[in-house]
Amino acid sequence: MARARSGARPRPFSGADSALLIIDVINDLAFPGGERVLPWALRMVERLAPLARRLRRAGLPVIYVNDNFNHWRSDFRDVFRHCTRAGSRGSPVARALAPRASDYFVLKPKHSAFFSTSLVPLLEHLGTKRLLMAGIATNLCVFFSAHDAHMLEYDITVLSDCCCAESDADHDLALDQLQRFLGVKVCRADQARTRSTRRPRRPRGGRA
Amino acid sequence: MARARSGARPRPFSGADSALLIIDVINDLAFPGGERVLPWALRMVERLAPLARRLRRAGLPVIYVNDNFNHWRSDFRDVFRHCTRAGSRGSPVARALAPRASDYFVLKPKHSAFFSTSLVPLLEHLGTKRLLMAGIATNLCVFFSAHDAHMLEYDITVLSDCCCAESDADHDLALDQLQRFLGVKVCRADQARTRSTRRPRRPRGGRA
Amino acid sequence: MARARSGARPRPFSGADSALLIIDVINDLAFPGGERVLPWALRMVERLAPLARRLRRAGLPVIYVNDNFNHWRSDFRDVFRHCTRAGSRGSPVARALAPRASDYFVLKPKHSAFFSTSLVPLLEHLGTKRLLMAGIATNLCVFFSAHDAHMLEYDITVLSDCCCAESDADHDLALDQLQRFLGVKVCRADQARTRSTRRPRRPRGGRA
Amino acid sequence: MARARSGARPRPFSGADSALLIIDVINDLAFPGGERVLPWALRMVERLAPLARRLRRAGLPVIYVNDNFNHWRSDFRDVFRHCTRAGSRGSPVARALAPRASDYFVLKPKHSAFFSTSLVPLLEHLGTKRLLMAGIATNLCVFFSAHDAHMLEYDITVLSDCCCAESDADHDLALDQLQRFLGVKVCRADQARTRSTRRPRRPRGGRA
Numbered sequence: 001m002a003r004a005r006s007g008a009r010p011r012p013f014s015g016a017d018s019a020l021l022i023i024d025v026i027n028d029l030a031f032p033g034g035e036r037v038l039p040w041a042l043r044m045v046e047r048l049a050p051l052a053r054r055l056r057r058a059g060l061p062v063i064y065v066n067d068n069f070n071h072w073r074s075d076f077r078d079v080f081r082h083c084t085r086a087g088s089r090g091s092p093v094a095r096a097l098a099p100r101a102s103d104y105f106v107l108k109p110k111h112s113a114f115f116s117t118s119l120v121p122l123l124e125h126l127g128t129k130r131l132l133m134a135g136i137a138t139n140l141c142v143f144f145s146a147h148d149a150h151m152l153e154y155d156i157t158v159l160s161d162c163c164c165a166e167s168d169a170d171h172d173l174a175l176d177q178l179q180r181f182l183g184v185k186v187c188r189a190d191q192a193r194t195r196s197t198r199r200p201r202r203p204r205g206g207r208a
Numbered sequence: 209m210a211r212a213r214s215g216a217r218p219r220p221f222s223g224a225d226s227a228l229l230i231i232d233v234i235n236d237l238a239f240p241g242g243e244r245v246l247p248w249a250l251r252m253v254e255r256l257a258p259l260a261r262r263l264r265r266a267g268l269p270v271i272y273v274n275d276n277f278n279h280w281r282s283d284f285r286d287v288f289r290h291c292t293r294a295g296s297r298g299s300p301v302a303r304a305l306a307p308r309a310s311d312y313f314v315l316k317p318k319h320s321a322f323f324s325t326s327l328v329p330l331l332e333h334l335g336t337k338r339l340l341m342a343g344i345a346t347n348l349c350v351f352f353s354a355h356d357a358h359m360l361e362y363d364i365t366v367l368s369d370c371c372c373a374e375s376d377a378d379h380d381l382a383l384d385q386l387q388r389f390l391g392v393k394v395c396r397a398d399q400a401r402t403r404s405t406r407r408p409r410r411p412r413g414g415r416a
Numbered sequence: 417m418a419r420a421r422s423g424a425r426p427r428p429f430s431g432a433d434s435a436l437l438i439i440d441v442i443n444d445l446a447f448p449g450g451e452r453v454l455p456w457a458l459r460m461v462e463r464l465a466p467l468a469r470r471l472r473r474a475g476l477p478v479i480y481v482n483d484n485f486n487h488w489r490s491d492f493r494d495v496f497r498h499c500t501r502a503g504s505r506g507s508p509v510a511r512a513l514a515p516r517a518s519d520y521f522v523l524k525p526k527h528s529a530f531f532s533t534s535l536v537p538l539l540e541h542l543g544t545k546r547l548l549m550a551g552i553a554t555n556l557c558v559f560f561s562a563h564d565a566h567m568l569e570y571d572i573t574v575l576s577d578c579c580c581a582e583s584d585a586d587h588d589l590a591l592d593q594l595q596r597f598l599g600v601k602v603c604r605a606d607q608a609r610t611r612s613t614r615r616p617r618r619p620r621g622g623r624a
Numbered sequence: 625m626a627r628a629r630s631g632a633r634p635r636p637f638s639g640a641d642s643a644l645l646i647i648d649v650i651n652d653l654a655f656p657g658g659e660r661v662l663p664w665a666l667r668m669v670e671r672l673a674p675l676a677r678r679l680r681r682a683g684l685p686v687i688y689v690n691d692n693f694n695h696w697r698s699d700f701r702d703v704f705r706h707c708t709r710a711g712s713r714g715s716p717v718a719r720a721l722a723p724r725a726s727d728y729f730v731l732k733p734k735h736s737a738f739f740s741t742s743l744v745p746l747l748e749h750l751g752t753k754r755l756l757m758a759g760i761a762t763n764l765c766v767f768f769s770a771h772d773a774h775m776l777e778y779d780i781t782v783l784s785d786c787c788c789a790e791s792d793a794d795h796d797l798a799l800d801q802l803q804r805f806l807g808v809k810v811c812r813a814d815q816a817r818t819r820s821t822r823r824p825r826r827p828r829g830g831r832a
Binding site: 110111112115139140144147148151173177181 | 734735736739763764768771772774775797801805
Binding site for chain 4: 484486490524525526533
């Protein structure tokens with residue numbers, strides 16, 4: 001009922017139409033093949049952590065979309081605690097990419113970041129049109145999330161050095177298919193256009 | 209990626225095909241008209257709190273589906289803290305209906321409990337076919353959630369003394385429409401069939 | 417597969433961000449109470465038919481969203497034939513509002529025009545932001561479609577003299593609730609702003 | 625409004641929980657690469673056409689889910705006519721697989737058969753739990769539809785000789801990924817279990 005009659009919502013990042021989606025990096029890597037993902041994930045962290053910092057400074061939203069690990073309690077902290085518990089294979093990755101207070105969290109029950117989640121209304125709320133996509137695994141949750149984003153007509157860039165899979169072959173194949181069949185842009189973090197495309201409110205000539 | 213290859217999930221309440229949906233009771237009642245909802249909500253608590261206890265003891269899932277109050281951080285505890293802060297009009301209602309560790313939480317961004325949420329996969333996970341619906345407000349979030357549940361072909365009972373609105377007129381009208389046009393069952397908490405319909409594991413011949 | 421690599425689509429009504437949604441007027445009115453809807457529907461036709469003509473001339477899309485009557489064959493013509501068959505109570509309404517070749521048709525399986533239909537992608541394709549809503553019945557399919565449109569953040573106007581219900585009371589109550597609780601605009605057909613708000617391409621001063 | 629108060633629907637294929645999904649075979653193959661799909665599609669027809677006949681005789685639903693080719697008019701016949709027009713590359717495939725009066729048609733606006741379509745309510749209406757999937761192309765619309773079916777927890781079998789792609793490599797890779805990552809069953813048409821799993825009405829002892 002809280003929402004009745006409100007309608008309009010503030011758009012916190014007024015000039016920004018881009019957001020960084022970080023998929024399934026808060027992860028215990030306990031699935032079969034997780035041991036093969038780990039070394040790639042540690043390399044991914046080296047590129048993704050500084051990129052996220054850079055985007056936060058630029059005022060762009062950083063959105064973690066993460067498996068709920070069968071916790072159905074809408075509690076991202078439980079998921080974070082679960083994945084950084086003693087003995088969790090993915091703990092160093094999760095810790096290095098721990099979200100900040102200004103970040104957004106969406107828990108998902110299945111592969112796609114868009115399936116039965118509030119991601120679309122959140123992106124509407126933020127005014128997001130362009131998605132920079134990163135995370136684990138290139139050929140599963142990143143891949144299927146990118147496909148749903150494509151059907152929903154978002155402008156998509158997948159950051160090749162900010163996502164990873166069990167093997168280079170799986171990773172490269174997924175990126176190749178996203179480019180060939182969906183027209184998704186693929187580039188490295190240092191090539192991503194992270195300045196906002198819409199900057200309507202900055203006064204011209206104001207900066208001497 | 210965590211979900212890859214798992215498929216099957218445990219169904220924790222083996223004999224139960226019912227669940228209690230409690231909508232928007234964790235609420236600061238700060239919206240226009242909230243002051244008129246409060247006395248009705250306090251009466252509602254007297255019926256809903258014991259019902260929830262009874263259902264928990266019977267092993268039925270209790271699911272809180274609650275507005276995210278523009279917190280987009282998948283954190284039910286933040287929402288609870290926000291609604292029970294000093295000066296929150298809805299604090300006594302939220303405290304009296306505070307969820308237990310075994311309950312489920314789903315945050316929703318709009319009126320309907322089903323719109324851009326993981327409620328359907330959660331109900332699949334639990335094996336739920338029958339919904340007992342309660343909460344605030346009868347003529348908004350309960351009403352529109354019941355309609356979506358109807359389109360999704362769940363068996364629905366709205367508990368008349370476990371939901372409330374700004375006025376008796378709004379409350380009665382909404383219940384009347386749900387019955388007339390959607391064929392939704394309406395009854396009091398003490399009339400609700402809260403025993404499971406499927407009881408496959410009770411040993412035959414055990415009742416002398 | 418046809419869509420692979422295409423992405424961009426022509427937006428046929430270049431200056432228009434409005435569309436007329438006509439809900440369930442191709443109807444046999446065979447449901448209980450349909451006999452009470454008929455006289456109101458015949459009055460509705462007198463306003464809705466000329467409005468639709470006016471909007472077509474102005475280049476605005478006219479979209480029929482209609483119950484599939486349990487024909488699951490994606491064939492609007494079958495539905496039209498079914499509802500205009502000899503003995504169909506709703507035949508005069510359906511005939512008077514027969515769609516034109518330039519109109520769009522969406523078949524829906526349930527009350528809401530948005531539930532399990534391609535209406536959202538069609539509105540994206542057309543560039544529609546503002547919906548003018550009309551049809552049968554004010555308090556059911558129009559009402560629930562308006563609510564879904566509200567959750568999806570469309571700008572909504574319900575045309576009071578272009579929709580109808582079983583009784584004046586049902587009709588008025590539904591319009592009152594849409595205004596009070598969802599902030600939906602309600603006006604008559606002759607008050608509707610049917611000129612496009614975006615008219616970037618029409619040369620100024622060109623109409624002498 | 626037609627649906628108000630009806631709720632229950634007949635389930636026409638009483639013993640069947642399976643259905644055949646035929647994806648995008650009514651196709652003009654006018655997309656880039658369509659000329660490479662054609663020879664594989666002609667081979668596919670030789671297996672798929674007799675399978676569809678066999679399933680129809682067994683009383684199983686055959687559901688065509690097909691791109692709308694930017695016709696937004698809910699009219700499968702228009703799409704069929706478009707794809708079988710003089711000069712359409714895909715005409716021989718579409719003609720050989722022309723649907724019968726008892727088949728179901730669902731038009732889709734994007735790759736996945738489940739995205740913004742009425743396929744889920746149709747499958748509910750039919751009581752379908754198991755999907756046999758076929759069509760064009762193995763690595764695009766069949767692949768992404770299978771993934772959505774997986775998230776929706778249907779039991780899925782992809783019929784390897786009843787779908788095709790631009791090349792054997794694309795086809796084999798997609799089937800391999802569906803098996804490895806989603807646990808989808810893959811088999812030939814002659815291996816598919818096409819007898820219903822639920823056969824409640826066949827009299828016992830009837831087969832001598």
